[in-house]
Amino acid sequence: MTSPNISVIKCHKCRSVLLDMSTVTNNYTTCDQQKCNSYNLSNFIFVSEDNLPDWIRRKVETEQWTKGRLNCEKCGCRVGVFDYVSGRKCDCGETVLPPVRFVASQVDRPIAVNISHKSL
Numbered sequence: 001m002t003s004p005n006i007s008v009i010k011c012h013k014c015r016s017v018l019l020d021m022s023t024v025t026n027n028y029t030t031c032d033q034q035k036c037n038s039y040n041l042s043n044f045i046f047v048s049e050d051n052l053p054d055w056i057r058r059k060v061e062t063e064q065w066t067k068g069r070l071n072c073e074k075c076g077c078r079v080g081v082f083d084y085v086s087g088r089k090c091d092c093g094e095t096v097l098p099p100v101r102f103v104a105s106q107v108d109r110p111i112a113v114n115i116s117h118k119s120l
Contacts, residue, residue, distance in 0.1 A: 009045065010108040014075040018102070021110060023051040025098060045080075045107065047100040056100060060084070070102070079106045 007021035025048035047056065055073055060082055062068075070080035080102035089097075 007110045009102065009110070011072040011075060011077055011079055012106050012108055013077040014072060015108065016072060016074040018072065018079060018107060019047065019053045019056070023047050023053060043104050044097075045102040045104055045109070046098040047080075047102065049098065049100065052100065056082070060100070070100075077106065079103065 008017045009019050009021065009024075010017055025046050052060070056070060059068065059070060063082075065084045067083040067085050068081070069078050070082060071078050080100070082100045084099045
């Protein structure tokens with residue numbers, strides 16, 4: 001019997017669930033990292049605009065779809081940002097990343113663990 005993987009992103013400070021991995025997107029183009037090394041994509045977790053959790057959508061709508069910070073609703077810790085005005089571009093200007101992103105150091109990411117139980 002295999003237990004399902006728990007795929008959620010949690011606040012690093014209070015461990016409350018912020019979103020599940022189904023809203024995370026890797027659907028963006030990147031420039032040639034040999035030519036442009038202006039940012040490290042592993043420092044961010046990008047969220048799909050099509051599947052924004054309700055709490056993020058409320059925050060974005062409150063800020064009138066401009067830009068702002070994302071804070072944990074439980075403890076207030078800053079966990080990410082959104083920017084629908086300028087977007088995030090690399091130094092070479094070739095890449096525009098999704099506007100909603102979490103800072104990887106401020107959240108706990110899921111670790112894929114497969115636990116098997118053998119019957120004796």
